[in-house]
Amino acid sequence: MSMAVAFALFFVVGAGSAQVPYDRHVAFDNSVTDENYYYSQGSYVAPSELALIQEKVPVDAARYVSPPNSLRLEWRSRTGGDWQVALQLEKHYRRTDFIGSELSFWCYAESGLSADQSPLIYLVDANGEGTPARRLIDFTLPARRWVRVRLPFSSFVGLYRSTRQERFDPRRLARVHLMQGLDDDQPHTLYIDDLMVGPAAAADAHPLEALVPAGDDLALAEREKAGGPDLAAAIALGSEIAVRVACGLNYAVAGPMGWHMPGIVGPFGAAVAAGRLTGLSALQIRN
Numbered sequence: 001m002s003m004a005v006a007f008a009l010f011f012v013v014g015a016g017s018a019q020v021p022y023d024r025h026v027a028f029d030n031s032v033t034d035e036n037y038y039y040s041q042g043s044y045v046a047p048s049e050l051a052l053i054q055e056k057v058p059v060d061a062a063r064y065v066s067p068p069n070s071l072r073l074e075w076r077s078r079t080g081g082d083w084q085v086a087l088q089l090e091k092h093y094r095r096t097d098f099i100g101s102e103l104s105f106w107c108y109a110e111s112g113l114s115a116d117q118s119p120l121i122y123l124v125d126a127n128g129e130g131t132p133a134r135r136l137i138d139f140t141l142p143a144r145r146w147v148r149v150r151l152p153f154s155s156f157v158g159l160y161r162s163t164r165q166e167r168f169d170p171r172r173l174a175r176v177h178l179m180q181g182l183d184d185d186q187p188h189t190l191y192i193d194d195l196m197v198g199p200a201a202a203a204d205a206h207p208l209e210a211l212v213p214a215g216d217d218l219a220l221a222e223r224e225k226a227g228g229p230d231l232a233a234a235i236a237l238g239s240e241i242a243v244r245v246a247c248g249l250n251y252a253v254a255g256p257m258g259w260h261m262p263g264i265v266g267p268f269g270a271a272v273a274a275g276r277l278t279g280l281s282a283l284q285i286r287n
Contacts, residue, residue: 024099025243027089027176028195029066031059037071039088048081048180050074057085063191065106065146070193073119077183087176087195090126097171100198102152108191112143117188120181123156126172131156136178146193173197198243220277230277238273242266 051074
């Protein structure tokens with residue numbers, strides 16, 4: 001069995017029992033299907049309108065943060081109508097334990113979007129416990145510019161704090177719901193990409209971009225005659241190190257200077273993964 005096949009089998013079959021940092025932080029980064037996002041469901045009540053393809057959210061291959069596509073949310077909210085979209089985060093019948101204190105994503109709008117025009121968002125965990133709804137965007141989104149939005153889980157509170165015990169568990173986040181906000185009878189289109197859970201640095205890390213696409217780890221595993229489990233363990237370890245390095249960086253300073261997070265933390269993860277595949281000791285990897 002080739003290393004590429006072993007790697008694919010690990011993520012399709014084995015990921016249900018072993019989670020890598022990618023699973024713990026990434027809720028959406030791209031759609032495998034070209035027209036719509038399989039793990040979504042949408043509906044609307046006239047006279048409001050919502051663009052759907054086979055009752056699922058359309059994807060867009062022309063605008064994205066990470067290729068090859070993003071989600072396209074296109075709506076018109078009218079008085080007396082309603083619309084709602086659900087993004088399913090539990091996939092392939094497997095449980096995901098997310099790690100982090102905030103939900104983050106990138107947004108883009110051709111003509112901008114004010115906070116009043118923003119849809120609402122609420123979250124539901126695997127036990128069916130939900131949060132109050134809040135605005136998806138609480139600032140004016142500039143036109144034709146990708147902007148990162150960060151929503152701390154602590155910000156999902158009602159207008160009046162309830163005396164009911166809060167039971168929503170962000171670790172078991174299962175669905176993200178977007179719904180009609182202001183019924184302004186205006187057409188709006190919002191592109192959403194890279195939906196993440198975690199501290200800001202971990203959300204920016206994208207460790208697998210440095211570990212897998214270039215094929216270095218796959219080629220090295222082939223050379224070392226490593227089996228699929230060894231390759232999976234190396235990638236998991238490398239991803240873990242990359243995310244930990246990201247969490248230790250002050251990206252608020254490095255980002256505006258032009259530093260790209262995957263390029264900063266990726267080499268650390270790649271080095272650890274390569275060391276694991278070649279049987280180096282902890283001291284040898286550290287040096």
